[in-house]
Amino acid sequence: MPRTDTAVRADRVDAAGVADTAARTVPDPDPGPPAPTKRRPAGRSKAGWVLPPVAALGLVFLYPLALVVWQSFTPEDGGHSTAPYAAVLAEASFRDALANTVLIAVGATAGALALGLVLALVIAFVPFPGGRALSRFIDIFLAFPSFLITLALLFLYGTAGMANGLWTDVTGAASGPLDFLRTPWGVLLAEITYFTPFVMRPLLAAFSQVETGQLEAAAALGARPWRIIRKVILPEALPSLAAGGALVLVLCLNEFGIVLFTGAKNVVTLPMLVYTKAILDGDYTGACVVAVVNIALSVALYALYRTVVARTAPRSGSRTGGVRRRAGA
Amino acid sequence: MLVHSKGARRAVWILFFVLFLPVFALPLLVIVAASFATSWSGALPSGPTLAHYQDIAHGDAGQALLTSVLTALAASAGALTVGTWAALAAERLGRRARRLVDGLFLLPVAVPSVVVGLSLLVAFSQPPFLLNGTPQIVIIAHTVLVTAFAYQSVTAALTRLDPAYEQSAAGLGARPGYVLWRVKLPLLLPSLTAAAGLCFALSMGELSATMMIYPPDWMPLPVQIFATTDRGSLFAGAALAVTLMAATLIVLLGVSRIRTKAAYR
Numbered sequence: 386m387p388r389t390d391t392a393v394r395a396d397r398v399d400a401a402g403v404a405d406t407a408a409r410t411v412p413d414p415d416p417g418p419p420a421p422t423k424r425r426p427a428g429r430s431k432a433g434w435v436l437p438p439v440a441a442l443g444l445v446f447l448y449p450l451a452l453v454v455w456q457s458f459t460p461e462d463g464g465h466s467t468a469p470y471a472a473v474l475a476e477a478s479f480r481d482a483l484a485n486t487v488l489i490a491v492g493a494t495a496g497a498l499a500l501g502l503v504l505a506l507v508i509a510f511v512p513f514p515g516g517r518a519l520s521r522f523i524d525i526f527l528a529f530p531s532f533l534i535t536l537a538l539l540f541l542y543g544t545a546g547m548a549n550g551l552w553t554d555v556t557g558a559a560s561g562p563l564d565f566l567r568t569p570w571g572v573l574l575a576e577i578t579y580f581t582p583f584v585m586r587p588l589l590a591a592f593s594q595v596e597t598g599q600l601e602a603a604a605a606l607g608a609r610p611w612r613i614i615r616k617v618i619l620p621e622a623l624p625s626l627a628a629g630g631a632l633v634l635v636l637c638l639n640e641f642g643i644v645l646f647t648g649a650k651n652v653v654t655l656p657m658l659v660y661t662k663a664i665l666d667g668d669y670t671g672a673c674v675v676a677v678v679n680i681a682l683s684v685a686l687y688a689l690y691r692t693v694v695a696r697t698a699p700r701s702g703s704r705t706g707g708v709r710r711r712a713g714a
Numbered sequence: 715m716l717v718h719s720k721g722a723r724r725a726v727w728i729l730f731f732v733l734f735l736p737v738f739a740l741p742l743l744v745i746v747a748a749s750f751a752t753s754w755s756g757a758l759p760s761g762p763t764l765a766h767y768q769d770i771a772h773g774d775a776g777q778a779l780l781t782s783v784l785t786a787l788a789a790s791a792g793a794l795t796v797g798t799w800a801a802l803a804a805e806r807l808g809r810r811a812r813r814l815v816d817g818l819f820l821l822p823v824a825v826p827s828v829v830v831g832l833s834l835l836v837a838f839s840q841p842p843f844l845l846n847g848t849p850q851i852v853i854i855a856h857t858v859l860v861t862a863f864a865y866q867s868v869t870a871a872l873t874r875l876d877p878a879y880e881q882s883a884a885g886l887g888a889r890p891g892y893v894l895w896r897v898k899l900p901l902l903l904p905s906l907t908a909a910a911g912l913c914f915a916l917s918m919g920e921l922s923a924t925m926m927i928y929p930p931d932w933m934p935l936p937v938q939i940f941a942t943t944d945r946g947s948l949f950a951g952a953a954l955a956v957t958l959m960a961a962t963l964i965v966l967l968g969v970s971r972i973r974t975k976a977a978y979r
Contacts, residue, residue: 435800435806435815437799438799439800439815446830449833449836453832503729503730503733506716507727507729510717511723511726513730525966526738528919528962529959532940533745536948536955537742540745540754541744545754545755550757553755578738578741604718610717639824639826639827641925645922645940648944656829659829673836676826679829683824683826687820
């Protein structure tokens, strides 16, 4: 079956990959045509090419991660046990951080999805001059680190910032009414701002595949815009929306720069707790325990995200592009 | 095309800009405005000055910018090499092995950057690798974090590549190395430069892992920005942030130019 070679090979890279596997894994007692005997040594040497980069990754990423897990089971007083976990899980600060992280991440994801959906709908379906330039601007926005947003919010809504300054100018009051930046709401606002473009990119890609004819037909049949969005556009975009949402959820769970710049003592998330424990307290075992919890949470969600993307990819044809960017901060 | 009446369309656009401007445009503008100011107590900043930028030219910040650029260059070069190599090799693998390699190289995206920093700190503070306190550990961290993006953009470009070029070259008797060097890599060049720009930008802005591991003599710009704003010098911090954004933008624009050039070759 895999040896109807040229047609299969020319087809697509993925298809060729499948053919390769089949040729290599199916035990073939009778060599048959000369192709497989020729291909087998080549296949093995090709597999060997992947080893150097994987080894490099193993050395600087997997080996350190394994050590983190190992250290999280190593109490300060020697031996190996789950005692560090018991100790950290019993801390109120850890439970608060966990709750904070999940609540802020879920809230920010919901906010980013809502805002991103509205903005992407307008850019795609109520086009205006300069809309393309705007989506390019959003691309550039994604290249900047997240903590810049918190810095900007300080000048916008901080105790001495634009909004409060406007208020004091107009009313003559001594100080403005806005003072939420050092609360979870400040982190939430910053994360929604920063992560909305991550939702918009895959959505815009999905919207560009919606057929205009369908919309025109629905409109000609008397459907109102709201109904068209609900019945025609959203079903098409749902996978991208899910993928974007899952990605943003992971990124929010891992976000550190925004929380660090907020500088609030009472807004502690898991990554912040890892930093505090390791760098400020010097408690590496505790930091590793929190890190393992954070990794488990994020990696599980990310696996879910990859499944969603894998399921949508064959249909939309393009790799929705959502993963492409993960700002380092 | 969704909203046909003129008035309704205008209403939608107004709603769009009411949402868009404060969320995306204003943050970048206020940082630029603040970087030229000494105080901000009214609606607009006051006390125009260039002092923050002059300080950057003379003080530690210039050193921090250089540190960031060097780190980003090294990290992007490393990430591009490893990511491209892995993507090219993974393309040849069977489906299952390929999925495994995909998973491995995308894992750094899912793991929190702070944890990547912590893990390097734990691993390279003990024998056999003692790198703690050296610039190399910062570069390694950045490379780990951006390799996933290099890998992913090259993989995406490879799936779009028409296999016919490669096949005809091979059919005409070119050796695999020659095909790779003269056919595949030139075809991939636009994606490679785009990936390089992305890696550079991400590395320039990396803060989370860097905060965990930077040695005092290798302090990248984001850390300097944090240190500055943390001691209360918000306006000097804004000037540093503008410097960071400008440096990133210049590189991105330069790369996009290469990209269009390459596209027409």
